[in-house]
Amino acid sequence: GPGTMSAPGAAAAGGGRSGAAEWGGFEDNVQGGGSAVIDMENMDDTSGSSFEDMGEMHQRMKEEEEEEAEGEAGAAEEEDGEFLGMKGLRGQLGRQVADQMWQVGKRQASRAFSLYANIDILRPYFDVEPVQVRARLLESMIPVKMINFPQKIAGELYGPLMLVFTLVAILLHGMKTSDTIIREGTLMGTAIGTCFGYWLGVSSFIYFLAYLCNAQITMVQMLSLLGYGLFGHCITLFVTYNIHFHSLFYVFWLGVGGLSTLRMVAVLVSRTVGHTQRLILCGTLAALHMLFLLYLHFAYHKVVEGILDTLEGPNMPPFQRVARDIPVVSNAVLNTTTKAVALTL
């Protein structure tokens, strides 16, 4: 009787809608157990209604289904049960429509979910207090002494990200006060591209080398280490873009740049085993870090007009520009300084 039919119908529909449950009862009777295969002959025999009624029923079901799909794009799972419950009722065409609606809804839901989930993936790397950030900034200038057991690196991304943006701001200031002319691209684009390119590119490269040299460091830790190493760059550039003495720059380059490089190198050494590996890894990092500071100073500082095309010239030796930059008065001083630097490097 009706009681035995409505119970399995409610189970098949799964939702809280009494309309669906009753429909489910009908489907159950038609197909004998809620299978997905539609048997048209059976349906014709047992429906008891005319073909026109079947068409009308099908149309109404499709409209209701579309309304449902639009209204609840996020609740794909709930709809799933309902769809399966009502699927058998409308035949092949109806099932295709139902499938399409479900695919669209599922795609929307998964896209929204992955977008939200991406933010959540980054959340633990931003879990810091201001005191911690300040402490890490100061620590990044102090080389560690103990290189015999692995030094701890905080895997945090807030500090490095803010330092990269600060470097971008300082670079813009330096480019503007020195009237840098960029032929292709814009000032802003060049600054952002340079800083982010260095941070992400060199981190990945050193991480790859660390993988080759069996060093114990993860990608996030490498990003964090290099990011905090940019603190020394920020200080140096901030001072020397405003006080234009080349000798002062060299002092800062060796002193401040050298300290932050030493710290990064010491941390990496503590996490690597084997002399050759340590040499490769730390030599590369030290060279890249110091050369980047040199490049930032000379590429964006008091350059003669028209010559600079910063997108294509990161490998230009800086000493050529030194000769052009300097006013005639202090040529002698600068020549000796250049020779001294050439000797040290």
Place this chain on the structure above:
Amino acid sequence: FAGLADVSISEDIPVEGEITIPVGSRSPDEDYSTLDEPVRDTILRDLKAVGKKFVHVMYPKKSSALLRDWDLWGPLVLCVSLALMLQGGSADSKDDGGPQFAEVFVIIWFGAVVITLNSKLLGGTISFFQSLCVLGYCVLPLTVAMLVCRLVLLAGSGTVSFIIRLIVVVAMFGWSTLASTAFLADSQPPNRKALVVYPIFLFYFVISWMILTFTPQ
């Protein structure tokens, strides 16, 4: 098949009644009434809302009106006017030393998005568009500064004008930063306010730098 007679598509089964979904897309009655009003009323109402928010920015009190009904008209107008005013300045005639229109646009919106994401990642309770709205509206003092700078530059471009411009831009930069922190910092846990304020400071610093270094042709 006796039971089938009950389960038919006749009127007794209230299928349509079940399927109506009260998700909120069924707008309340007042929405329908605003469709019939003259366009002038709609525009004036929106303009009044934008104007009220401008007043809120210029005199930042702790009110939640800016946050509650956020809209992006004000930020769009401010961004476009700032970008337009920053046109026509260059170091050479051939090479463009000033920011392009698209550059200013991208900086403002990309910077606002980054700050919003940062404050959300740090555990803020404010929503994405509310934060964009506040940051966009707080560009208003800097737009005023740009206007003043252009007027000062019409008079001349010597050291005196530079000092005047510097003072004006620094004052407006401070005002912008204070106004936006007044709205945004409340949504953060109390010990992390400094972490959220710093990127806002950098953002308005970059915009102020673009305004200050603007030199007309």
